[in-house]
Amino acid sequence: MPTDSALDLVFRQAVIPGQSQPQDIGVRAGRIAAIAPRITCDAPEVVVGGRVVVPGFVESHIHLDKACLLGRCEHSRGGLAEAIAAVAAMKRDFTEADVYERGARVIEKAIAKGTTRMRTHVEVDPRVGLRSFSAIKALKVDYAWALDLSICVFPQEGLTNDPGTEALLVAALRDGADLLGGCPYTDADPTAQMARLFALAREFDVDLDFHLDFDLDPSWMHLDEICRQTERHGWGGRVAIGHVTKLSMVEPATLAAIGSRLARSGVGLTVLPATDLYLTGREVTHGRPRGVTPVHLLIEQGVVCTVATNNVLNPFTPFGDASLLRMANLYANVAQCGPDRFQTCLDLVTSLPARLLRLGDYGIAPGNPADLIILDATTAVEALAEIAEPVAGYKRGRLSFERPPARLNGPETRRAL
Numbered sequence: 001m002p003t004d005s006a007l008d009l010v011f012r013q014a015v016i017p018g019q020s021q022p023q024d025i026g027v028r029a030g031r032i033a034a035i036a037p038r039i040t041c042d043a044p045e046v047v048v049g050g051r052v053v054v055p056g057f058v059e060s061h062i063h064l065d066k067a068c069l070l071g072r073c074e075h076s077r078g079g080l081a082e083a084i085a086a087v088a089a090m091k092r093d094f095t096e097a098d099v100y101e102r103g104a105r106v107i108e109k110a111i112a113k114g115t116t117r118m119r120t121h122v123e124v125d126p127r128v129g130l131r132s133f134s135a136i137k138a139l140k141v142d143y144a145w146a147l148d149l150s151i152c153v154f155p156q157e158g159l160t161n162d163p164g165t166e167a168l169l170v171a172a173l174r175d176g177a178d179l180l181g182g183c184p185y186t187d188a189d190p191t192a193q194m195a196r197l198f199a200l201a202r203e204f205d206v207d208l209d210f211h212l213d214f215d216l217d218p219s220w221m222h223l224d225e226i227c228r229q230t231e232r233h234g235w236g237g238r239v240a241i242g243h244v245t246k247l248s249m250v251e252p253a254t255l256a257a258i259g260s261r262l263a264r265s266g267v268g269l270t271v272l273p274a275t276d277l278y279l280t281g282r283e284v285t286h287g288r289p290r291g292v293t294p295v296h297l298l299i300e301q302g303v304v305c306t307v308a309t310n311n312v313l314n315p316f317t318p319f320g321d322a323s324l325l326r327m328a329n330l331y332a333n334v335a336q337c338g339p340d341r342f343q344t345c346l347d348l349v350t351s352l353p354a355r356l357l358r359l360g361d362y363g364i365a366p367g368n369p370a371d372l373i374i375l376d377a378t379t380a381v382e383a384l385a386e387i388a389e390p391v392a393g394y395k396r397g398r399l400s401f402e403r404p405p406a407r408l409n410g411p412e413t414r415r416a417l
Helices: 078-092 096-113 131-142 165-174 190-204 223-233 245-249 252-265 274-280 295-299 325-333 339-347 351-356 380-386
Strands: 009-014 023-028 031-037 046-048 053-056 057-062 115-123 148-154 179-182 206-211 239-243 267-271 303-308 370-375 389-393 396-404
Touching: 009 053, 009 370, 046 148, 053 380, 057 239, 057 303, 057 325, 057 351, 096 115, 096 131, 096 389, 096 396, 115 131, 148 165, 148 206, 165 190, 179 190, 190 206, 190 223, 206 223, 206 252, 223 239, 223 267, 245 252, 252 267, 252 295, 252 380, 267 295, 267 351, 274 325, 295 303, 295 339, 303 325, 303 351, 325 380, 339 380
Parallel strands: 009 046, 057 115, 115 148, 148 179, 179 206, 206 239, 239 267, 267 303
Antiparallel strands: 009 023, 023 031, 053 370, 370 389, 389 396
16 A cells, blocks of 8 residues: 655546556646555645546547638538538638637647647638638647647648648648648549658658548548558658548458558548538438448558547537547447447547547546546446446546536435335
């Protein structure tokens, strides 16, 4: 029974996924200092009481700059092209204050749902300039008390066909953008866009995150070119691709071969279940495909895969509450994952996106930041199955939010059996 008189805080009887029995977690100076079945100390206590504790959810793909746009545009339930066009028409009028306010709404939702790390994509082009980027930079600073925010700038409407966009991307990279994104399927020359973005990534030594292969025709893919460029530039482990809904339409042997290729190249893959379900297959009148790649199978091939939110309350996805646990549950439903895969589904919003984002200090382990979320569940399986509410969250050992459990106030009619 370790004794530590220098702890600032101790969490009592926390159920940590992977541990065989509840543990105490001791915190010093914002970092985890000790983990043991019982820690003797005089520090203030948080009584977890056998609830599940996870190291904060990791949002690997979201768009804060174009969130919460419903009501500003006519949304006719169109597909991907219509959603892109609707936002393109609006973003000319985006102001820094407007983007900041909408982004803050989503960040606050995410914090209260247990997210402690986030990668957001931000559109940069001649229509919106650097206004959205500037607003997201301010959000990164203002919400650092609860959330580590990484900014990925990208050309939503093309690069080679959109003069002035590359100069703006370079300006953002020089001004603190953390990584670079791409969207080849909107470019007049997709291969040239990919090549140019890899060259810029090498020049600025940043990671890459592409929107890719977002349709249901598996007869052709940009995925092969991404793998080739990744290998050519030695960028393995630093490239992610999102959506890739084409892979939901390939037979198992082909999926396994592609998974092997992604693993060898070091390319990670993110599925966005809410958007992928909402936008794909709209032209199909019946027997509509789901459009969600079965990433739990790709994980078995050694691919680093994640599940993420993508859009919240806009033409791409007209719903959402920034809950990654809900998104993992949605994926489990769509992919027909049983309880034996529930831990994997939880990994898709915790440890796996931490690997994708190359977070070397993530996890409940001594020395890591005390970024801890208490869920109202007694096992990880229960948490995933029931979309357990986060009871409280801590960022670097400081309370960032709390949510008292619901209390029923019905008549005393329950009978003893």
